[in-house]
Amino acid sequence: MTIQDLKDNNLILFEAIAGSKSFGLDTPTSDTDIKGVFYMAKELFYGMEYIPQISNETNDVVYYEIGRYIELLSKNNPNILELLASPTDCILYKHPVMERIVLTDFLSKLCKDTFAGYAATQIKKARGLKKKIVNPLPKERKSPLDFCYILKGYNSIPLKKWLQEKGVAQENCGLVNMPHSKDMYALFIDTNGLLGYKGIIKSEDSNEVSLSSVPNGETESAYMYFNKDGYSNYCKEYREYWDWVEKRNDNRYNTNMEHGKQYDSKNMMHTVRLLQSALQILSEGTLDIRVSNREELLAIKAGEWEYDALLQFTEDHLAAIEQLAKTSTLPEKPDIKNAEKLLVEIRMALYQ
Structure with a gap:
């Protein structure tokens, strides 16, 4: 079923302009988001296929089936409560049956967990984004060799530096596990390459160090520690960083870089707006999504707030x-x- 099917079969119950235009935060470049509610034709609803939501490819037009809509209202979902609280001038169509759904019947203390909880998640993401912007990771991925260290007296030096000083290639080294010592290895050198050592790592793509069979009587050249946990954390950060680079909205990212405050300013604007909505619900028992502090919120979007001051504000x-x-x-x-x-x-009213 498509959005056009809903329109062709008169299944739409509610339709409104949503997003920045409903909040009073739109600018000349703002898109028009549409959200609404529909119901399934009787024969489909009584059948085996239930359709909770229908949207277009860009997800800026979304319709919720009436059952899903009321379920989300009961959970104090911010997007759905905001849809119910749509300003009159944003409502494009409203079926008479929708008059039965009253906003105050659904407002509750749950908004502390939904509105404020979601906002807290976004604040955490903002901190993570700042870290990505301030500390970009090179495209060239590090190997386990970068996390290996040679013990030297009461100190240690990076393995790569030690190999360079010795004039030894890692391929001519062999490692043997040290008993009762996590991630510690005895390192042997085969200068002539005749003993068949496997090297410290098999290849640049390796995620582990390699162990070798060392003949009896060979003398270790050093003891090596592999910071395996540090390497695992680096791999996770590397993967998350380049996934973010691949999926990020470049226009939004460039805006964030232009204002130089190193946070997602649009995201933080909506975070503050959500917090203000939660305050209004809890203090006044109602929800008016048309903001009264448009200029302040747009200043946040423009990156005019310092990062630390904004976090303290939230x-x-x-x-x-x-x-x-x-x-x-x-x-x-x-x-x-x-x-x-x-x-x-x-x-019952719809299916009669």
Whole structure:
């Protein structure tokens, strides 16, 4: 089923302009996002295939099946509560049956975990993004050799430096496990290459050091430590960094680099907006998604805030939300039975 199928069969129950235009944060370059609610034709709903959501390829047009919509409302999903709270001038179509769904029936203290919880996740991602921007990783991947060290008295030196000083190739070395010593090895050198040592690593693509069979009577040249945990952490960071480079929005990244504050400014703007929504829900028992501090939020998007000041600002909001959640008169969570009853009534009205 496609969005066009919904329109052709009059299955749309609600449709509204969403995103920055509904928040009052749009600029001349802003896209138009559309979100809505639909219901399945009776024969499809009673069949074996349930369709909870339909969207276009870019995901800027999304419709939720009425059951999924009410389920997410009951979980205080931020996107879905914001859709229900759409400003009148953003609503493109509203079926009369949708009048039965009232915002205040779903607002609860759960928003502390959904709105503020999601915002906290984004703050954590912002810290991670700053780390990626400030500490880019070279495309050339390090090998286990970069994490090996030769013991020298009470100190250690990098293996590569030691090999260079000795004038020895790693391929002419052999390693033997040291008993009862994690990641410690005795290192032997075969200068003439006649003993068949396997080298410290087999190839540049290796993720482990190699062990060799060493003839009896050979004398070790040094003792080597392989920082295996350090190498594993590096591999994880390397993979995450280059995955991020491949998938990042280059226009957004370039904007972040231009303002020089080294954080995803658009993401942080919406993080602050979510925190403000959580404060409003808990303190006033309602939700108005059209922001009253447009200029302040757009200043965050433009990168006019210092990174540390912005993080402190969000931390203060999170602390205020925690306190409000303790005193708010809102229920702990929406009444699931009433939500289910409402859904049954709506379906019965639609299928009569």
